[in-house]
Amino acid sequence: MSIRVGHTADKASFPILAHTILKDDQTRRNVRHATDVIRAKRALRVEEMPDWEQLRTSGHAIKTHTLEHLPYYLEVFEKNCIAAGGQVHWARDADEANAIAIKLIRAAAAKVEPEKTKPEVIKVKTMTSDEIGMNAALEREGIIPWETDLADMIVQMGKDEPSHIVVPALHKNRHQVRELFLENMGLTELGTEAADLAAAARMYLRKKFLEVEIGVSGANFAIAETGSVCVVESEGNGRMCVTMPKTLITLIGIEKVIPKFQDLEVFLQLLPRSATGERMNPYNSIWTGTTAGDGPQEFHVILLDNGRTRMLANTRERETLNCIRCGACLNACPVYRETGGHAYGSIYSGPIGAILSPQLNGMEHSRSLPYASSLCGACYEVCPVKINIPETLIHLRGRIVEADQKTLAGKLSQENLGMKMAAHLFEHPRQYEAAQRLARTGQGLFEKDGKLVNLPGMAAGWTQFRDLRALPDQTFREWWKKRKSKTEANA
Amino acid sequence: MSDARSAILDTIRRELARDPDLSAAHLAEAPDSAYERIPREYERVGTLDHEAVLELFYDRLRDYDSELIFTDEAGIADAVLKAMSEADESLLLVPAGIPDAWLPLAGIELRRDTDLPLIPLEEPRTVLTGCTVCVAMSGTVMLEHGAEQGRRAATLLPDHHLCIIRKDQVVETLAEAFARITHRTAPITTIAGPSATSDIEMTRIRGVHGPRRLTAIIL
Numbered sequence A: 001m002s003i004r005v006g007h008t009a010d011k012a013s014f015p016i017l018a019h020t021i022l023k024d025d026q027t028r029r030n031v032r033h034a035t036d037v038i039r040a041k042r043a044l045r046v047e048e049m050p051d052w053e054q055l056r057t058s059g060h061a062i063k064t065h066t067l068e069h070l071p072y073y074l075e076v077f078e079k080n081c082i083a084a085g086g087q088v089h090w091a092r093d094a095d096e097a098n099a100i101a102i103k104l105i106r107a108a109a110a111k112v113e114p115e116k117t118k119p120e121v122i123k124v125k126t127m128t129s130d131e132i133g134m135n136a137a138l139e140r141e142g143i144i145p146w147e148t149d150l151a152d153m154i155v156q157m158g159k160d161e162p163s164h165i166v167v168p169a170l171h172k173n174r175h176q177v178r179e180l181f182l183e184n185m186g187l188t189e190l191g192t193e194a195a196d197l198a199a200a201a202r203m204y205l206r207k208k209f210l211e212v213e214i215g216v217s218g219a220n221f222a223i224a225e226t227g228s229v230c231v232v233e234s235e236g237n238g239r240m241c242v243t244m245p246k247t248l249i250t251l252i253g254i255e256k257v258i259p260k261f262q263d264l265e266v267f268l269q270l271l272p273r274s275a276t277g278e279r280m281n282p283y284n285s286i287w288t289g290t291t292a293g294d295g296p297q298e299f300h301v302i303l304l305d306n307g308r309t310r311m312l313a314n315t316r317e318r319e320t321l322n323c324i325r326c327g328a329c330l331n332a333c334p335v336y337r338e339t340g341g342h343a344y345g346s347i348y349s350g351p352i353g354a355i356l357s358p359q360l361n362g363m364e365h366s367r368s369l370p371y372a373s374s375l376c377g378a379c380y381e382v383c384p385v386k387i388n389i390p391e392t393l394i395h396l397r398g399r400i401v402e403a404d405q406k407t408l409a410g411k412l413s414q415e416n417l418g419m420k421m422a423a424h425l426f427e428h429p430r431q432y433e434a435a436q437r438l439a440r441t442g443q444g445l446f447e448k449d450g451k452l453v454n455l456p457g458m459a460a461g462w463t464q465f466r467d468l469r470a471l472p473d474q475t476f477r478e479w480w481k482k483r484k485s486k487t488e489a490n491a
Numbered sequence B: 001m002s003d004a005r006s007a008i009l010d011t012i013r014r015e016l017a018r019d020p021d022l023s024a025a026h027l028a029e030a031p032d033s034a035y036e037r038i039p040r041e042y043e044r045v046g047t048l049d050h051e052a053v054l055e056l057f058y059d060r061l062r063d064y065d066s067e068l069i070f071t072d073e074a075g076i077a078d079a080v081l082k083a084m085s086e087a088d089e090s091l092l093l094v095p096a097g098i099p100d101a102w103l104p105l106a107g108i109e110l111r112r113d114t115d116l117p118l119i120p121l122e123e124p125r126t127v128l129t130g131c132t133v134c135v136a137m138s139g140t141v142m143l144e145h146g147a148e149q150g151r152r153a154a155t156l157l158p159d160h161h162l163c164i165i166r167k168d169q170v171v172e173t174l175a176e177a178f179a180r181i182t183h184r185t186a187p188i189t190t191i192a193g194p195s196a197t198s199d200i201e202m203t204r205i206r207g208v209h210g211p212r213r214l215t216a217i218i219l
Helices: A014-022 A025-047 A052-068 A070-083 A094-112 A127-131 A134-140 A150-157 A174-184 A194-211 A237-243 A261-275 A315-322 A328-332 A350-361 A378-382 A389-405 A414-427 A429-445 A457-463 A476-490 B002-018 B024-028 B031-035 B050-063 B073-086 B118-122 B174-180
Strands: A086-091 A120-123 A144-147 A214-217 A221-223 A228-233 A247-253 A283-288 A298-304 B067-070 B091-094 B109-112 B126-129 B133-135 B140-143 B160-165 B188-191 B213-218
Touching (some): A014 A025, A025 A261, A052 A315, A086 B002, A094 A134, A134 A144, A144 A150, A150 A194, A228 A237, A237 A247, A350 A389, A414 A457, B050 B067
Parallel strands (some): B091 B109, B160 B213
Antiparallel strands (some): A221 A228, B133 B140
16 A cells, blocks of 8 residues: 655655745745735625525534445445446555556547547646545556646646645746746736736646546535536636546545535535625536436546545544635634645645645654644634534644653653653652752853743753743742741731 | 555544543434534525516626526527627527527637647636626626536636526526535536636735636526
């Protein structure tokens, strides 16, 4: 099994990546501007919904229910999709999913365009395909993937990585995008307005939409009851990719299944308002298997695990799979708003990335992420499916510490020894008081204007960036004792 | 890959059974009966009278840059002609099930979509369709791509979509609209205003790959 989340395995930890980005003023300005705009729009559109909380409650309940009965709903989805003319494949991990996709693309290309040596596919934004590194896998096999979502195209042209799960190129401003387009589209002239750039993308991709015979999509929802798939989008590139090709391959994480058609009435209210602050996104495509005379006549679904089943055995962890990828938690997060997505070293960034990536990857690759949060709770407040992200972050921190304590290095670490000592002192009041007296004497070396600066060892991490008040001359307990004896003397 | 299938399903069952918070009885319950207990206290049915629903719908359409023309059954052909001439368009794509009474007799050229190959399908800049149902709250038009609505490509390639909407097709909430979708396994497209993107600096721009203009002809 090779479970993969982006290139996370090779990435440095969050504090190291964040440090570099914090020095990049342009990126920080871009991220701040974009998140400010989406936050304001979302707030406006949520405000006008009198039943928002009830919708969130239902969204959470539907997802919770589905995950508890996941085998049933996956099998029902599979049965109905096949009955409607679709073919369903299962992939345990990234490599298996890529291998299936490559085999299907080769077979489809041999059928429809055998003269082409390098098959092409048009792709509509799918984070899941980024998760499994599909583009790189296709390119290694001589298949050319064309990203058609404007932001994904910008990321692909710039050989960049997505920095946001809804707006992957949010870290680029229009001047930077213009440069990329000029370089990659063979244009000599191009305006600087966003509308000029969108028009250039339309011209550039229209030919691809008409010519390329194979499409790849992800799915926002897979409906068990009907075997249907739903893709939510704005630009029309999604409609193009799921309609124009002869063969369509749709990659779906196993957690994307929902029980019934009517459940869309909940999620299609929660998702657009949370993601882009729209009452409804311009387009939703819902399709079931194949339809004679309309759209692809060959339709494949790849149901992907890739680490999702690792989250099922614990209620707190399983809730992570409620996520409908709206990105509201990213926009609300005071940490994400400073660093942007690249600091997370995973295509899933922000608060949801901080809980999703370590669980998908295994903690060894993303162990700094559960700490990349101030636990302020803004993410939980905006989450349309009520994922309690702060609780989950604490839970994951607990798992990291627990695992560390089992290793020799962990047992001997400053942190573990320090915590052990603290636990001992808290249990023994006399020794605690003695330690306080000792610290009061010792702190003189580091005290400056009532504050401790440049503490040694592990404590340096704290005093480097934050004020730490020096211990007072008298503790509360000492004051209390004195007060008591004084009162007694007076009596 | 049937081994992957059974491996994944087995893993899911095994992992769920390990969760101390999920009782065996809970996991063994029929999903359909557990499903019935999902709370649904949100507003499934609207509260406005139909006139107010319509006003809300028009407002939502305008908010997302759609154009509105009001007419009656007899005035459809004229409305089509008007919308096209204002946009300087002359070739209209006509899906198979469109009634002849909707079509202008002169002034424009008609191209009927009788399983047209791509090139002639892509040429017209305008397409005329009906719809299944509309949602006032979110300004959304829904197509099931049945008779009057054409196949999906027909409403996607042209730059200007003229959509005939009868007032009784407009409902207030999304739940009411989905209840009116009867062919749930037909391809379904929901449309809220023209194609748009906010990918560059979060500025909403009208029109990327789908139709850049949506004209609602309200009967």
